[in-house]
Amino acid sequence: MPERRQARWLEKSLFDYHLNDEEDNEVLNILHEYLPEDLIRKSFCFPVLSEFEVVRHFTRLSQQNYGVDLGIYPLGSCTMKYNPRINEEIAALKGFADLHPLQDCDEVQGLLELLYLLSKYLSELTGMDYFTLQPAAGAQGELTGVLIMKKYFEVKGEERDEVIVPDTAHGTNPASVKMAGLKVVEVPSNKDGIIEPRIIEEVVSDKTVGIMLTNPNTLGVFEDYIGEVADIIHDAGGLLYYDGANLNAILGWIRPGDMGFDITHVNLHKTFSTPHGGGGPGSGPVGVKAFLKDFLPVPIIDKDGDRYRLNWDLKYSIGKVHSFYGNVLVQIRALAYILRNGFEGLKKVSAVALLNSNYLFKRLCELEYVRPYPDNSKPRMHEFVVSMKEVRDKYGISARDIAKRILDHGVYAPTTYFPIIVDEALMIEPTETVSKEELDEYIQIFKNIMDEAVNDRDKVINSPRNTSVGRIDDAYASRPRTMKPSYKWGAGDG
Numbered sequence: 001m002p003e004r005r006q007a008r009w010l011e012k013s014l015f016d017y018h019l020n021d022e023e024d025n026e027v028l029n030i031l032h033e034y035l036p037e038d039l040i041r042k043s044f045c046f047p048v049l050s051e052f053e054v055v056r057h058f059t060r061l062s063q064q065n066y067g068v069d070l071g072i073y074p075l076g077s078c079t080m081k082y083n084p085r086i087n088e089e090i091a092a093l094k095g096f097a098d099l100h101p102l103q104d105c106d107e108v109q110g111l112l113e114l115l116y117l118l119s120k121y122l123s124e125l126t127g128m129d130y131f132t133l134q135p136a137a138g139a140q141g142e143l144t145g146v147l148i149m150k151k152y153f154e155v156k157g158e159e160r161d162e163v164i165v166p167d168t169a170h171g172t173n174p175a176s177v178k179m180a181g182l183k184v185v186e187v188p189s190n191k192d193g194i195i196e197p198r199i200i201e202e203v204v205s206d207k208t209v210g211i212m213l214t215n216p217n218t219l220g221v222f223e224d225y226i227g228e229v230a231d232i233i234h235d236a237g238g239l240l241y242y243d244g245a246n247l248n249a250i251l252g253w254i255r256p257g258d259m260g261f262d263i264t265h266v267n268l269h270k271t272f273s274t275p276h277g278g279g280g281p282g283s284g285p286v287g288v289k290a291f292l293k294d295f296l297p298v299p300i301i302d303k304d305g306d307r308y309r310l311n312w313d314l315k316y317s318i319g320k321v322h323s324f325y326g327n328v329l330v331q332i333r334a335l336a337y338i339l340r341n342g343f344e345g346l347k348k349v350s351a352v353a354l355l356n357s358n359y360l361f362k363r364l365c366e367l368e369y370v371r372p373y374p375d376n377s378k379p380r381m382h383e384f385v386v387s388m389k390e391v392r393d394k395y396g397i398s399a400r401d402i403a404k405r406i407l408d409h410g411v412y413a414p415t416t417y418f419p420i421i422v423d424e425a426l427m428i429e430p431t432e433t434v435s436k437e438e439l440d441e442y443i444q445i446f447k448n449i450m451d452e453a454v455n456d457r458d459k460v461i462n463s464p465r466n467t468s469v470g471r472i473d474d475a476y477a478s479r480p481r482t483m484k485p486s487y488k489w490g491a492g493d494g
């Protein structure tokens with residue numbers, strides 16, 4: 001493939017730096033601190049390229065990527081829905097894009113009104129009373145929420161340091177608890193994938209700060225006992241934190257506040273269609289019931305008559321968790337999505353997400369070796385989990401192999417190996433923004449791969465072959481400074 005080789009050559013020369021001069025040593029030292037030796041260029045070659053060469057280079061690079069604009073992206077837990085372009089148009093309006101965060105409140109009344117409105121809509125949708133829009137992601141929302149819980153008991157003068165987290169939880173839940181300096185008490189889910197009141201009763205005590213729950217949980221199963229669990233926690237003086245990453249499943253139908261939760265985060269980049277792109281920026285607003293208002297990060301936006309103002313006067317505020325007001329243009333996109341859909345439209349969003357998820361769930365579980373987890377036919381919510389254990393035991397094909405082979409078909413793979421309690425897990429969330437045709441194609445791809453697992457094993461374990469890079473070193477991705485990479489280019493790459 002001469003074109004490919006040319007692209008490789010261009011990439012090489014574009015980034016071929018030479019850093020031998022005195023003045024460059026400082027830069028080099030910084031580079032050495034952050035990059036492995038073999039990734040730092042030793043020679044310099046300023047690119048002498050024409051415009052079309054540069055355009056072709058970057059276009060080629062962009063075509064090596066896959067995203068929600070290309071097709072189904074059923075990455076369970078991540079809610080990879082299509083991001084409507086109207087959001088982008090609104091956020092790009094000069095009146096928003098050209099604002100400076102240090103402008104006086106009187107000059108940005110319009111913006112403050114919108115942020116206030118967004119807080120109100122989020123309150124209405126979650127059953128909370130007040131929101132902070134500062135946190136930049138769900139995980140940061142969790143930390144904010146746990147810090148609020150911690151401070152609440154400090155102010156009350158109660159010594160509590162335990163947060164209950166089920167074994168189905170997203171890894172960020174226990175991580176947030178630890179970061180806040182509290183202890184994680186893990187509780188097991190039952191064979192139906194949900195937590196039982198008697199398990200909570202066993203661990204709850206006067207040390208309990210509260211519980212963190214995702215509902216529906218990461219198995220796509222609704223926590224049927226949420227009412228009882230809320231009572232147990234509240235009777236023990238604890239608080240309930242709602243991980244709102246799965247809000248897309250219940251939007252407009254039921255509310256965390258009505259299930260008994262006191263604090264909620266919402267991932268705007270999941271449920272409210274703002275881009276996840278490139279690792280951010282995201283937005284994870286946190287809502288609280290009225291009795292926790294004074295603990296929120298400052299400032300929050302309040303309304304006096306017809307004026308909006310920044311309220312810095314929250315008695316027990318945990319402080320700031322983000323500069324200024326969080327990622328404002330992301331918040332504007334989410335508001336555009338809410339207004340464009342309206343309340344009935346948002347209800348339809350979750351209804352269609354559930355319909356798509358259950359259709360895919362039923363059809364995939366008809367295939368041999370695809371086992372639902374939990375192993376029952378109870379309807380799922382917006383996502384579901386299957387175990388590939390049987391095909392691994394019989395043919396040595398792992399969930400990872402299957403996910404990699406799916407990439408060869410030009411579509412994206414499900415989440416793998418999460419939740420960690422499921423052996424060979426694939427976690428699948430189609431969202432509402434795929435058509436039945438796309439779902440049927442996905443089912444057919446899955447069926448073909450399961451046939452290959454039995455009849456053409458090599459094809460599966462040597463995948464992917466049609467992508468720009470082959471199997472990458474997953475462990476390296478999370479430990480870049482202590483390990484050497486061991487990725488290889490895709491087989492077709494030359």
Ligand SMILES: *Cc1c(COP(=O)(O)O)cnc(C)c1O
Nearest residue numbers: 077137138139170172214245267
């Ligand atoms: C995505 C997710 C989070 C973390 O949210 P980020 O916005 O990625 O930080 C937490 N819990 C669950 C269940 C999630 O799916």
